[in-house]
Amino acid sequence: MPMFIDTSPPGQCIFCRLVAGEIPSARVAEDDLALAFMDLGQVNPGHVLVASKRHAATLFDLTPEEAGAVMRMAQRVALAARTAFDPDGLMLLQANGAVAGQTVGHFHIHVVPRHDGDGIDYTWPRKEPGPAALEAYAQRLRAAL
Numbered sequence: 001m002p003m004f005i006d007t008s009p010p011g012q013c014i015f016c017r018l019v020a021g022e023i024p025s026a027r028v029a030e031d032d033l034a035l036a037f038m039d040l041g042q043v044n045p046g047h048v049l050v051a052s053k054r055h056a057a058t059l060f061d062l063t064p065e066e067a068g069a070v071m072r073m074a075q076r077v078a079l080a081a082r083t084a085f086d087p088d089g090l091m092l093l094q095a096n097g098a099v100a101g102q103t104v105g106h107f108h109i110h111v112v113p114r115h116d117g118d119g120i121d122y123t124w125p126r127k128e129p130g131p132a133a134l135e136a137y138a139q140r141l142r143a144a145l
């Protein structure tokens, strides 16, 4: 897990200050709704964060227009990272809530060029509950849509 955790009050968070130009960043791209800038930690060269310009804590707080804008920008940055850094692969990582690994409470997507043996690791604990459970989960989600 990342070592840096932003504990600023909502609306004064590090990404809001960065969007406002109050703190410096290496900007990559921006439009009306989204800003792409270099992650300070650089897990791999070319590691970019794409954030909503408006303070939205998580995915759940974005408007549909903002959600579309940040994903469009993430794809643009991914294409640029592929050209500029020639990675073996590329990962998008987006976390909501501390339990999911979110360390700055302002929506962002990590765009991470990946290389064989780069040391990034995670566990993926498959449960394989079977078709009846899958259908029950799907029914709950359909009812919530």
Ligand SMILES: [Zn+2]
Residues within 6 Å of the ligand: 011, 012, 013, 014, 015, 016, 017, 054, 055, 056, 105, 106
């Ligand atoms: Zn913010």
